[in-house]
Amino acid sequence: MPTLKTQRLDLFVNFVACARGGNLTRAAADVGLSRTALWQQFQLLQRTYRVTLFRRTRYGLALTPDGVHFLAVVEPLVAAFRALPTTFEERRRGRGPVLRVACPDSIEENELVPVMERFRAENPDTRVEVIETQSRGVPGLVASGEATVGIEVDPTDVSAGGLRYVPLYERRVFVAVRERHPLATGRLTLTRLAQHPFAAEPVGSRLRGRVERAFAAAGLESGHRIELESSSERVLLAAVLGGRAITAVSARTVPTAPTGVRFLAAGHLFGRMPVYLVSRSSLAGPTEATFEATLVQDLGSVRERCGR
Numbered sequence: 357m358p359t360l361k362t363q364r365l366d367l368f369v370n371f372v373a374c375a376r377g378g379n380l381t382r383a384a385a386d387v388g389l390s391r392t393a394l395w396q397q398f399q400l401l402q403r404t405y406r407v408t409l410f411r412r413t414r415y416g417l418a419l420t421p422d423g424v425h426f427l428a429v430v431e432p433l434v435a436a437f438r439a440l441p442t443t444f445e446e447r448r449r450g451r452g453p454v455l456r457v458a459c460p461d462s463i464e465e466n467e468l469v470p471v472m473e474r475f476r477a478e479n480p481d482t483r484v485e486v487i488e489t490q491s492r493g494v495p496g497l498v499a500s501g502e503a504t505v506g507i508e509v510d511p512t513d514v515s516a517g518g519l520r521y522v523p524l525y526e527r528r529v530f531v532a533v534r535e536r537h538p539l540a541t542g543r544l545t546l547t548r549l550a551q552h553p554f555a556a557e558p559v560g561s562r563l564r565g566r567v568e569r570a571f572a573a574a575g576l577e578s579g580h581r582i583e584l585e586s587s588s589e590r591v592l593l594a595a596v597l598g599g600r601a602i603t604a605v606s607a608r609t610v611p612t613a614p615t616g617v618r619f620l621a622a623g624h625l626f627g628r629m630p631v632y633l634v635s636r637s638s639l640a641g642p643t644e645a646t647f648e649a650t651l652v653q654d655l656g657s658v659r660e661r662c663g664r
Contacts, residue, residue: 370383
């Protein structure tokens, strides 16, 4: 059984460093140890807790399922210790921590709302602010420090310098049509979709890019008409309900359709869109670690973690 004497903080700190980067050599350099010494520390942790924390891959190290659970428990402790001076000063001055979350409005309105409500209820001293933005703007807000963390949909690069990307879950793509629309029956194909005008997200959005690439790959881009552009899902669905167009939306599960609208599964045409938590490479404190643990618990399981 682990005892107070075996609960060495440096082992936890070094474990977190390697778990986040997935690279033993880089982690050893970061903490000032040799690869052998660092690996011996991990073996000590594994013997102490009688689990296997890492498995070797062709790219380095990856967490086992037990390693993921161990990280979720240990990282908040490490983050709290590192942030002790700042946390003490905030409490001494009567100020609680602030968590600023950057995310696309469709995520905030759907998946994130229940998580935020739970986090606020369990952390009443933390002030939470949500910054709504286009998905492509999330990394910049996090990197600049304007946002503490962010929610990114379908990122093009999960190795951006200075940022961490933790996979949470995947969103599926649906096509919204009016009730009794011709597309509501029969197999959904790109050729059939191209026959109807679209209400679409603006150029540059992740979902718009996926839709455009799919039509282009099928040689149908010239027949793909855009009737209306908007970043608001409500506006897009209003266009569908009014009979002006069809639209593509993404969600974790089949969305709740407004009266008069149907959602048709279109994942076979446009694929799935992974959703990530984005933060700076080194968590600033226990608030961010606690929020991440809440997201992972409520939104999905972490299969692999991507570092710098």
